[in-house]
Amino acid sequence: MIKKYLGTTIFYVLSIITLAILITLLAIKMYTKKTIINLDLVEITYENKINNQGQYHIVVSYEDDRPTYCSINGIHYKEIHDCNFDLEPGNYTLYIKQEDQTYKKDFQIISNIVGEFSSTLDRTPIYYLALNGTKKMHYEFKYDDKFDKTVSYSIEDPEIISIENNTIKGLKKGTTTFTARLLDGNSKTYTVQVTNLIQPISPNNDKPYLPCGRYSEEEAELMDKILDSRIQEAGVGTRGAVLAAARFLSMELPYSIRYFNENGRLQGHGRPKIDGEGRYYHKGLYLSASKYKDISKSTSTGPKMWGCQIYDQFISKMNMNGFTCSGFVTWAMLNGGFDIGDVGAGDYAQFDDDLSDMGPHQKITTEYMTNGNFKPGDFIGRNGHAALIIGVDDNNVYTAESLPAKLKVYTYERYHGIVKDDNLTYVIEMSDIYPNGDGFWTWMWND
Secondary structure: OHHHHHHHHHHHHHHHHHHHHHHHHHHHHHHHOOOOOOOHHEEEEEEOOOOOOOEEEEEEOOOOOOEEEEEOOOOOEEEEEOOEEEEEEEEEEEEEOOOOOOEEEEEEEOOOOEEEEEHHHHHHOOOOEEEOOOOEEEEEEEEEOOOOOOEEEEOOOOOOOOEEEOEEEOOEEEEEEEEEEEOOEEEEEEEEEEEEEOOOOOOOOOEEEEOOOOOOOOHHHHHHHHHHHHHHHHOOHHHHHHHHHHHHHHHHOOEEEEOOOOOOOOOOOOOOOOOOOOOOOOOOOOOOOOOOOOOOOOOOOOOOOOOOEEEEEOOOOEOOEEEEEEHHHHHHHHHHHOOOOOOOOOOOOOOOOHHHHHOOEEOHHHHHHHHHHOOOOOOEEEEOOOEEEEOOOOOOEEEEEEOOOOEEEEEEOOOOHHHOOOOOOOOEEOOOOOOOOOOOOOOOOOO
């Protein structure tokens, strides 16, 4: 009886021990199942490189043989081996799921800007672009030489502008922004207004004459802003600014400005100063009556804005108001931030304040046109005539000159043609004359 009881007891004890072991093993298994993901082993990595949308490519890795899934929003999951996302800098939560268990890991994407870059458009709040016109972007980089300086772009409204090969093109009237980005995430955002008030910059000597009162006050004000933006981009008081003013009036304005003789000007030369009659003494474009509202009437028919009829005393008949040659050059200089004063184009011994007195004369010869230091923005002329160089390429020199009958762009063959042309005989190199140096300028207007 004792033996039987002892056997039964041992059986129950062994059964209880076995059950306890099974329960323990099950508990361990269940516990292991619930805590199988070690978040410390979940790696979240990305290179310091962005895509065109300013996003970093995030890669999540976690080694596990069991089916594992990840999500960046807790809704849409993908397998852990395909777990990658394109994300902008910021704070995020990664969701990791195995069977019915979900774990969360917070992480942060931080931009690591390793240098600086800037554009000439940083100098103006809005860049104005002609409809169907183009604008090359010009950048300065303060980055290591080995850094890939490729610029990518995103456009707020791609119906208004397009950008290809760092060149903006105006597609439709309107205003939009675009963002320029480098691979490390460094970015600049610019505003562009596309308008038909100006034309794509290019020589066009067949433009119609500017009609009297062509622009409303609002349009004339906008045209002044466009001109000023060109000056600001180049740098006030620089070669580039004077060049920008000359190029704007001779090429971007959709109309030709008439040549008009001087009814009166040049203080000290025996004639009274008369505004807007062969010359112009104010900044901006002479396109509205508000420009001369505070000027007392100086002739029987003036002052008048450009394009309006006024009596030309030199030819004794009515004529469209406009510029003389020196009137144009001094206007471009004044608007570029270099006030040369009320001076003319003569080269007279009795005067020391004419345009010809700005600096040494470099005689135009084949040798000088081959090896000289002349640049766009330099003064070019002869005794009694003033002009500005607005472009230089391998074969030609381009000038903006106001001669009868209008202001236009002249093209001279560089090595022989201009040398043999008596219209221009010398150059004054302006690098040491413009008060703020050369600023931003280009050899050709479409560079």
